[in-house]
Amino acid sequence: MxxxxxxxxxxxxxxxxxxxxxxxxxxxxxxxxxxxxxxxxxxxxxxxxxxxxxxxxxxxxxxxxxxxxxxxxxxxxxxxxxxxxxxxxxxxxxxxxxxxxxxxxxxxxxxxxxxxxxxxxxxxxxxxxxxxxxxxxxxxxxxxxxxxxxxxxxxxxxxxxxxxxxxxxxxxxxxxxxxxxxxxxxxxxxxxxEKRATIKDILETGNIEDKYFVKPEIRDRRHAKMLLKTITEPSRPYITHENVSGSVTPHSYSCALRAGASANYILINNERRPTERELLRIQGFPDWFKVVVSYSGIKKQTGNxxxxxxxxxxxxxxxxxxxxxxxxxx
CATH class of the missing domain: 3.40.50.150 (Vaccinia Virus protein VP39)
Incomplete structure (x- = not known):
């Protein structure tokens, strides 16, 4: 018993x-x-x-x-x-x-x-x-x-x-x-x-692979939209998402991850997509948690x-x- x-x-x-x-x-x-x-x-x-x-x-x-x-x-x-x-x-x-x-x-x-x-x-x-x-x-x-x-x-x-x-x-x-x-x-x-995590706490250290970075034109357009609201760039690191009206706002935290969101729904410093590990960390999964599917797969899974x-x-x-x-x- x-x-x-x-x-x-x-x-x-x-x-x-x-x-x-x-x-x-x-x-x-x-x-x-x-x-x-x-x-x-x-x-x-x-x-x-x-x-x-x-x-x-x-x-x-x-x-x-x-x-x-x-x-x-x-x-x-x-x-x-x-x-x-x-x-x-x-x-x-x-x-x-x-x-x-x-x-x-x-x-x-x-x-x-x-x-x-x-x-x-x-x-x-x-x-x-x-x-x-x-x-x-x-x-x-x-x-x-x-x-x-x-x-x-x-x-x-x-x-x-x-x-x-x-x-x-x-x-x-x-x-x-x-x-x-x-x-x-x-x-x-x-x-x-003071005990709540920020984006800085979940970012991977070291070199991030080029595949996560967006094209310069996407980066520049996103940045310009953000500056329409914020005037100056906030302290890094920050994360942005673009809402349905096209407005881009920076935060020290992510908006809710979504399974069916577009590829560039959330960007770190308007420059790159989160890595698989970062997506898992945003949901509080430990670093020993194995990734055994594609990027799009883990993006969907963390969104759900x-x-x-x-x-x-x-x-x-x-x-x-x-x-x-x-x-x-x-």
Missing amino acids: TDKITFIDLFAGIGGFHLAFHNLGAECVFASEWDKDARKTYEANFAKISPELFKKNTNGETRFAGDITKVDASKIPDFDILTGGFPCQPFSIIGAKAGFEHETQGTLFFDIERILKEKQPKAFVLENVRNLTAHDKGKTFKIIIEHLEKLGYFVHYKIINALDYGVPQKRERIIIVGFKENVPFSFPAPLPI AIAVPAIESVAREVLKSLRLFKEIKK
């Missing part, structure tokens, strides 16, 4: 949730990710950390599943915490005649719901884009919370910014936490300003990832609440 807290990693991507909970001593007993390249990165980095996920059973299956919609929830190992940064396609609300339980059918949230219903874990931690709270005038988010509460969970939610928790990236996300028992829980307080220090700060509070309740119950 072990006291180790276990979790499952749904919509796993390249393993931000996995890292966060593993860093705090929890054990991953099941994971799911359908994207082929993300699976490649995940296995390359977690085969030694969580080898049980990748061992084949007598049927040739592992605990690292592909399409979660095809996974029988009853066959998932028992666990304490469900985690997942679930994709949120537009919800198709069937209407009152179909009944409340059908409101999430056809969305990937439904798979979270059915697994929670089947396995009844002690807690869950979900992550999504900030706009989820405003989708369909707030109806989508209201339905999600109602469904989680109907399953018997005490639900907490808050929009947090990764910039406040140790990565140089303004990345606002809605975090939804639930417990089967009404345990005390608070979202983590932001780090003091969660900021590890931010979710680790939340995970720490979740584990604290679960252990506190365990002590009270003794």
